[in-house]
Amino acid sequence: MKTNIPQLRKQHKLSQEELANAVGVTRQTITSLEVGKYTASLVLAYKIAKYFGLSIEEIFDFTDIEE
Numbered sequence: 001m002k003t004n005i006p007q008l009r010k011q012h013k014l015s016q017e018e019l020a021n022a023v024g025v026t027r028q029t030i031t032s033l034e035v036g037k038y039t040a041s042l043v044l045a046y047k048i049a050k051y052f053g054l055s056i057e058e059i060f061d062f063t064d065i066e067e
Helices: 005-011 016-023 027-035 042-052
Strands: none
Touching: 005 016, 005 027, 016 027, 016 042
């Protein structure tokens, strides 16, 4: 799944470690999200969206999800 997390981190001048600490996960989880190797749980997606003040859909691209 594609995300806008790398761009958002850069806009906010955050490291992966800083974002990970803010949402309660490891830096490796953020790395995996950014490269598409891991799909966030609904709870984690919500925490990330809330942190940036955006909706989940503004951060995660659901166009590849089959209905």
